[in-house]
Each structure stands twice: as structure tokens, then as C-alpha cells.
Amino acid sequence: MIWLDAGTPALLGLDWGSSSLRAWLMDARGIILHVHYARQGILNLPDGGFAQVLSDILTQLRLEYPLPMLACGMVGSINGWLEVPYLPCPAAMSQLANGLGLQSTAYGPLHIVPGLVKDGPLPDVMRGEETQIVGMMGTDGAGHRTVVLPGTHSKWAQVEEQAITDFRTFMTGELYAVLMQHSILGRLPATMPPDAGQRDEAFVMGVRTALSGVPLAGRLFSARAAVLRNRLERACAADYLSGLLIGEEIQVGMTAMDITPQAAPVLVGEQALCQRYQLAFTALGHHAPPVAGNTAPAGLFRLAQAAHLLDLPPTHFHDQKGAVA
Numbered sequence: 001m002i003w004l005d006a007g008t009p010a011l012l013g014l015d016w017g018s019s020s021l022r023a024w025l026m027d028a029r030g031i032i033l034h035v036h037y038a039r040q041g042i043l044n045l046p047d048g049g050f051a052q053v054l055s056d057i058l059t060q061l062r063l064e065y066p067l068p069m070l071a072c073g074m075v076g077s078i079n080g081w082l083e084v085p086y087l088p089c090p091a092a093m094s095q096l097a098n099g100l101g102l103q104s105t106a107y108g109p110l111h112i113v114p115g116l117v118k119d120g121p122l123p124d125v126m127r128g129e130e131t132q133i134v135g136m137m138g139t140d141g142a143g144h145r146t147v148v149l150p151g152t153h154s155k156w157a158q159v160e161e162q163a164i165t166d167f168r169t170f171m172t173g174e175l176y177a178v179l180m181q182h183s184i185l186g187r188l189p190a191t192m193p194p195d196a197g198q199r200d201e202a203f204v205m206g207v208r209t210a211l212s213g214v215p216l217a218g219r220l221f222s223a224r225a226a227v228l229r230n231r232l233e234r235a236c237a238a239d240y241l242s243g244l245l246i247g248e249e250i251q252v253g254m255t256a257m258d259i260t261p262q263a264a265p266v267l268v269g270e271q272a273l274c275q276r277y278q279l280a281f282t283a284l285g286h287h288a289p290p291v292a293g294n295t296a297p298a299g300l301f302r303l304a305q306a307a308h309l310l311d312l313p314p315t316h317f318h319d320q321k322g323a324v325a
Contacts, residue, residue, distance in 0.1 A: 206243025
């Protein structure tokens, strides 16, 4: 638990995923007062389940009065505390706010953000990322934007004004893990660890294979063949494979989402991974997208305002230490 500011608590926001939980105590301006992190996602719950985890958080906070509570992520899935139905995409921020699920707890109602679903020949879903996207809506003055959220299941979403109009999922992170752990591509033992420069070179080499015109399935084995032909150090094979997969994601994403200069991408997520994506974008001839960081607390605060969980009109966040903007 991290103390950041001495404001008056007004909202408890939670990003409750499969493997971990992040919680933010915020004041009435969206300033973060406390940060809580635990490896207590919906698949790693202690005895007592969801209720016990929430009780532990609130016991640590020692609040003198009940607060509005708003959660996003897998806590609202079929395996979560309460299954909250998906909303169809396109969806505006106001529709997400009006579609909150309600779970009774010993500490008052826990509101849960719905996910989004896209039907059609290639159906798709998201749960949790919609809140991160809401967190950056309107903060940069852009009316039309492409938001890229790297991760196990990377999301590319189109945003227009205050609505998510389209999205697509790329299983880049999971594909990398499966290939490294369960295929021959991960069975190239290294004799010594590579330096950062060698790793970046191998990564870019993998990224640029996306420009070859050869489908992904026809390029994957090059992660092994390049090592056997002494074109790639064994210790750098994992970086090459990472670049190959991320390069494919960007090449397909930029085309499939019909990216225009007016909808230039912005990266949302963990800094180190976003920096890798910046390197990949530039290796493919694009501008390096700006990085917005973790916008989940800002999204939770904006949705709480839109749902009238706080007695405040929606406002822009304060750009200061501890703020969520």
C-alpha cells in the first residue's frame, strides 16, 4: 500500500484481472491517494474468495465511511464475482456507465464495468481494456484515435470522440509464450546472455520480416534456421521471435484497422513493453506512437463520474503528482 496524497477519499477503483489485482483509492478530483497491488486475480483467490480480498483491502485502508466502489476486468466475467453482460460495439462512454453491474458486498455495492463484444464473421470481445481506453478519451484533444494496448492478448481499438467504434484482438503475447515453452523454437540453449544492443538488433531483425510478404506461418521457423545458419546468436533467438510476432501484429493492425494520419496510434500499458512496440513501429517505417501509460484509474474515475457515483460533473483531471490524467 502506497500513500500519495492527503486528500479526502471519494472512490475505490479496482482493475481485477485473471492473475492480479490493482486498486486505487481516489479523491473527488481523481487524485490517487493509495495504490494496492496483489497477485489475487480471479484465478488466484484465497479462502473466502472475492469477498475476503475486498475485505482485506478495505481493512488496510481503515476508512471511516463507505465509499463508492467500481471495478473493471475479469471480475465481471463468467468466472468472476458477477457476470456482467457484454455491450455491443460501437459503445459510448455513457453506455458503459449505464451498463454497470451491481454486486452486493458487506461494504456496500460493488459496481462492475461491462466488457464489449463485436459480432460478425470474426467475433471478438474485450473486458477491462474498455476502461483503459475510456481513461484516455479526450485527454489529448484528439477526436479520432487508434489505441493499442500491448499484452498477452493485445487490443487495437478505434476511438471517435467519446465512443469505442471498433476493435481487434491479437494473441501476440500468448503466442510468444506458447512457442517458447512448447515448440522447438524455444529449445536453443544460450551459452551467454546477450547485451541490450544485440537484443534490440535481433528484435528489429524479427520485426522487419513482416515486410517480406511471407505469411506468419512461413516465417516462424526462421527463428531456428537463422541460428543454425549463424545469422543470429542463440541468446537472441527469443528477441527475434518477439520481434517477428510484434512486427506481424503491427503490420496487420495498421492495415486491418485502416489507420489514417488523423487516427495515429497511441500506446496504453506497461512502459517497457510499450517501448518495444515503439521500436517495432519505427522499424516498419512508422512514427513512434506516444505512450499513455496505465490509464485504468483515470477510466474508472471517468466512468464513476458518468454513472453519477460521485457528486461531481465530469471534468478534466489535474495534471499533477498523484493525478490520474
